[in-house]
Amino acid sequence: MRNRGTSDTSDSFVRLRAAIDRTGYYPEVVADGVGAAVAGEEVVSFYVHHEPTIERDEVRRHITVVVLTPSRLILAHTDEHAGDDLLPQPYTSTSTEAISLASIRSVVVTRMVANPTSGPQPAAEAVLTIGWGGVGRIDLEPAACADPQCEADHGYTGMLAADDFSLRVSAAAEGYDAVTSLLEFARALSASTHHDVRP
Numbered sequence: 001m002r003n004r005g006t007s008d009t010s011d012s013f014v015r016l017r018a019a020i021d022r023t024g025y026y027p028e029v030v031a032d033g034v035g036a037a038v039a040g041e042e043v044v045s046f047y048v049h050h051e052p053t054i055e056r057d058e059v060r061r062h063i064t065v066v067v068l069t070p071s072r073l074i075l076a077h078t079d080e081h082a083g084d085d086l087l088p089q090p091y092t093s094t095s096t097e098a099i100s101l102a103s104i105r106s107v108v109v110t111r112m113v114a115n116p117t118s119g120p121q122p123a124a125e126a127v128l129t130i131g132w133g134g135v136g137r138i139d140l141e142p143a144a145c146a147d148p149q150c151e152a153d154h155g156y157t158g159m160l161a162a163d164d165f166s167l168r169v170s171a172a173a174e175g176y177d178a179v180t181s182l183l184e185f186a187r188a189l190s191a192s193t194h195h196d197v198r199p
Contacts, residue, residue, distance in 0.1 A: 012043035016067065023050040025063045026078065026092055033094035034065050034076045041069035045188035047181060049167060049174075064167065068189055073099045073130070075165060099132050104193045106131040109186045122171070126179050128186045129166040 013035075020034065021027045045068040052061045060080060067074040078094040081087075107130055111123040143155050169182045 010042065012046075013038070016043050016046045016048075016065075019046065019048040020063075020065065023048060023063060025050055025061055026080070029092050029094060030063055030065065030076070030078050033078065033096055034067065034074070037074045037076060037096035037098055038067055038069060041071065044068045044070060044192065045185050047167075047185040049169065049178075049182075066165075066167070066185065068185070068192060070192075071101060073101060073104060073189065075099070101193050103132045104130060104189075105133055107186065107190045107193060109183065109190075111183065122176050123179050123183060124172070124176075125168070125170045126182050126186075127166065127168045128182055130189070131164050133164070 016034070017027075017031055020031050023030075047066045049064045049066075050061065051064070062080075063078045065074075065076040065078075067076070074096060076094060076096045078092055080092050081090065083089050083091070108128070110127040110129075112125040113121050114124045115121060144150075145152070167182065169178050171179050
């Protein structure tokens with residue numbers, strides 16, 4: 001397959017590039033990194049999340065681009081940095097990761113709806129968490145029994161969770177369209193990671 005990269009003119013890649021351009025956050029740098037990772041595959045669905053963060057008196061920006069292709073989930077993160085000893089000029093760093101859809105173990109979607117008794121409402125906030133076994137998190141706490149007077153050591157209890165990637169979007173910060181778009185991406189990803197299980 002030819003690596004079309006950022007020169008891909010398919011409709012889906014053009015829409016992805018337009019979404020990256022709309023953020024105004026180093027669009028050439030971001031698109032170049034994303035295009036190299038997509039490597040000419042068809043773009044099935046995507047989500048672009050631009051998130052400024054405040055560190056003391058500085059505003060640092062970060063962009064996350066998630067792309068679904070027929071065979072892979074691609075994550076791209078671009079950050080900006082002040083100059084340092086190795087690179088005296090301000091610079092960006094872009095990291096991409098490509099995960100085989102067959103490797104994805106879980107797609108967790110949490111949606112928060114305000115005033116649920118008022119009839120159908122759009123989600124005010126959504127969290128997408130994807131696990132493929134790259135990062136495991138163990139949450140431990142002391143175990144206890146039902147006897148409030150018991151002073152015995154019951155060891156620990158805990159939970160092992162896959163938490164490789166998580167993205168939270170709020171209508172209050174990014175608008176309802178951003179929440180809806182994330183839920184649409186999550187729906188496409190869930191459909192793509194449905195694997196037939198045959199005996």
